[in-house]
Amino acid sequence: MFGIHFADGSALTVLDPKPNGASAKTDSHDTSVETLVDERFQFGAIGVHAAEGHQEQGFWFPGTEGEVTYQGNTYPGGQLHKWRRRYHPIRDGFTQEYRVLFRISKDEPFPAYYRNAWRWAYAQLNPPVTWQDLPVLERSLVDMLAGQVIVANRRAGIPWAVNNSSTTAKEPGEPNRKACMGFVGVQVETAELLLAEAERDQDRTRSAHDRQLGLQMIGSTLRLRMNPPVGECFDIYDGKPGTLMAD
Numbered sequence: 001m002f003g004i005h006f007a008d009g010s011a012l013t014v015l016d017p018k019p020n021g022a023s024a025k026t027d028s029h030d031t032s033v034e035t036l037v038d039e040r041f042q043f044g045a046i047g048v049h050a051a052e053g054h055q056e057q058g059f060w061f062p063g064t065e066g067e068v069t070y071q072g073n074t075y076p077g078g079q080l081h082k083w084r085r086r087y088h089p090i091r092d093g094f095t096q097e098y099r100v101l102f103r104i105s106k107d108e109p110f111p112a113y114y115r116n117a118w119r120w121a122y123a124q125l126n127p128p129v130t131w132q133d134l135p136v137l138e139r140s141l142v143d144m145l146a147g148q149v150i151v152a153n154r155r156a157g158i159p160w161a162v163n164n165s166s167t168t169a170k171e172p173g174e175p176n177r178k179a180c181m182g183f184v185g186v187q188v189e190t191a192e193l194l195l196a197e198a199e200r201d202q203d204r205t206r207s208a209h210d211r212q213l214g215l216q217m218i219g220s221t222l223r224l225r226m227n228p229p230v231g232e233c234f235d236i237y238d239g240k241p242g243t244l245m246a247d
Helices: 110-125 134-147 187-200 204-222
Strands: 002-005 011-015 045-051 054-060 101-105 150-152 155-157 178-180 233-235
Touching (some): 002 110, 101 110, 134 187, 134 204, 155 204, 178 204, 187 204
Antiparallel strands (some): 045 054, 150 155
């Protein structure tokens, strides 16, 4: 869903009521913002385009992106003022299918528009309620998180990424060697979650394991010299400090 609210209280909201995220591997590997043609593209792009002094709001199918797009791994490659265009092939028998809904409103202050647009979209999508066993989900997610922690040479850390290609990974899919603090690395936050789960868990073996990992992760992070700061990351295997984006 994408909407624009104007100063006079009028607004236009666009909704894809039947989203389909099907794509192709070539799209995920695009780092140079190339035009791609593939019948497997089934996702749409909703947005706004500034053209000749006015705004063009609508739905691009398949998912063309622009006028600003990311190059490379989001931030390291920077942003480009370039369209990343996606098309379907033209051939006999090939069909495209998409639906777009528009909500046109007026005399709505922004808080009312924001609330009403979301409620309109929810009513259109009408998602089913799927009941889940939350304790089982929580336990499974914490176990999965704990399973990603690497312990080596009296250090413990959760790798900030799994590499498809990197100078710090010997094989594709190998975890990155770095454990990092902050928004992306969440080394300390991960440790905090493990410690909180250890306090709640009635299984002593599991509780002790999570507590040990959490304390070891925090202890490993505290070894970084902070005056002056030497980095936001450390190599889990050799302890060498570093930064998030630099290998």
